[in-house]
Amino acid sequence: MAHLELATDHGQPLPDDSVSESPLAIRGLTVSYGEKPAVFSVDATFRDGSMTAIIGPNGAGKSTLLKAALGVIRPLSGAITVYGKPLRNQRHRIAYVPQRASVDWDFPTRVLDVVLMGLYRQLGLLGRLNAQHRARALDCLDRVGMADFAERQIGQLSGGQQQRVFLARALAQDAELYLLDEPFAGVDAATEKAIIDVLKTLNRQGRTVVAVHHDLATVTDYFDRVFLINVRKVAEGAVADAFTAANLQAAYGGRLATAQIDDLELAAH
16 A cells, blocks of 8 residues: 655755646656666646646656655655645545556455544544544445445455445545556446535535546546646646647657547547
C-alpha cells in the first residue's frame, strides 16, 4: 500500500506565483530509468476543483509523472508543490489510489481493514480505532457499493471489487486532492460507472481529481481538463481546447488512426 514520502527535497516554492496555490504544481520534472528519460522537463498545473485526465500512449510517462509528484519515485530534477507548499507538509490533503496491478492482493487482510488504513494518518502512531472510525469506514464502503463485503479477505474479491475498496480507502482520508493511477483499468462496466459517479460527486463538493486515464473515448464524458504527455508535455487545458486532433497526433503519432482522432476531437466540442 503506497507510502507518500518525498524522495528528494523538490518542494521549494515555484517561481510562477500564479500557480503557487494550485492543488498540484510541477515545474521542470525529469525522471529517468537508466539513461533514457521517462519524463523530461515537464511543467504541469492542476487547477483547484477540476477533474483532469493524464493521457498519452503506453510508455509516455503518465504513471511516472504521478508517482514522481507524490515522491513515490525519485526525480532527477524538478519542483513540486501541493497547495503552494512542499509535499512533506501536505500529505494529509492528498488521497492516492495506485494501479491495481501494483498491489499485493495476497496480503491477508479484510476489506474493512484496508479502508481503515485511510484513517491512520489522522490517528497517529498511538491512536486507536473505535466504533466511530469503523462506522466511517463502512460508510465509505457503502458509497462504492461494497459494504456487504467488509469482512471478506481482499484477495477473494474480483478486480473491480478490489478497485472499489481502494477508492473507499481514499474516501476515508477525506482529502482535498485525489490522485488515481488508471482507476478504470481492467474493471467491469458497473465498477467503472460506480467509480466515476463517486469521483464526480467529490468534484461537485469542490475536491480536485487527477487520474491517469487510458480510454480516450470517455475523456469528454468524465473530465473537464486534460494533460497530454509523451515523455515531454504535449498540451494541457480544458477538454474543448486541448483535446484536439493536432495534440492527439502529437502525443500518439501513428498509434491512432486519423479518423479516430477526428472523432475524438468532434466529441470534445
